[in-house]
Amino acid sequence: MAEEKKAQAAGVWPKVKPFVNGGASGMLATCVIQPIDMIKVRIQLGQGSAATITRTMLREEGIGAFYKGLSAGLLRQATYTTARLGTFRILTNKAIEANDGKPLPLYQKALCGLTAGAIGACFGSPADLALIRMQADATLPAAQRRNYSNAFHALYRIVADEGVLALWKGAGPTVVRAMALNMGMLASYDQSVEFFKDSLGLGEAATVIGASTVSGFFASACSLPFDYVKTQIQKMQPDAEGKYPYSGSLDCTMKTLKSGGPFKFYTGFPVYCVRIAPHVMMTWIFLNQIQKTQKKMGL
Secondary structure, three states, X not given: OHHHHHHHHHHHHHHHHHHHHHHHHHHHHHHHHHHHHHHHHHHHOOOOOHHHHHHHHHHHOOHHHHHOOHHHHHHHHHHHHHHHHHHHHHHHHHHHHHOOOOOOOHHHHHHHHHHHHHHHHHHHHHHHHHHHHHHHHXXXXXXXXXXXXXXXHHHHHHHHHHOHHHHHOOHHHHXXXXXXXXXXXXXXXXXXXXXXXXXXXXXXXXXXXXXXXXXXXXXXXXXXXXXHHHHHHHHOOOOOOOOOOOOXXXXXXXXHHHHXXXXXXXXXXXXXXXXXXXXXXXXXXXXXXXXXXXXXXXO
């Protein structure tokens, strides 16, 4: 009987392990990156340069302001990153089996990344909306602030005030952005690991750091335009007549192109790259360490 239960547990754990490991690594990375993410959002909302925003936040709101929305950020990783990294590993493992154990070509990795990003974004969109609103709240006039106390309070208020479907407001651009980011992040990481390890003969530490750096760059370059549109959609407020500035992501894209040109989508790119790349790097590094620890423990 005991052996039967052990066999059942052994059968379940390999299936859930990629999801558990993905969520844990993403949450650990978020704890480190949260202050940079806060500055990035405020740059996109037109608050000024990174240095100006940092000084203003420290002077007017205190150091705790850099961690506003941390609960939403952790909830987002627990849903979004758990789903995307777990799904990506499951998909690539299945694809490798179908490919007779041979390494996958880049386009197949990209397809797995696109799919994993879409699935992860569907799960993480409510937490992402709560995160954006909590981070943008302090930039609004006092009368328009929502004053969410934490992520769960934000989700409750959104459902109570706007309905359940409002949790997926801006989900379209969120999913597209996630697909672009994960195509760049996930496919480039696996491809880089193969290159650094097999072609250059680098050790484990150098391979992980090098592949993580490449992964972070491509994740940033592919996703920022979509992130900009997503942020504008999620933080918009109706005017006095009840009209929103944008009717949707396409309308936001066209109006942004008309008013600021294509480079407007790369507003805050240095800070965004500094935020995305280290988060991607630390997610992979934490994931590698978690997997090594589990291997030593026989999990």
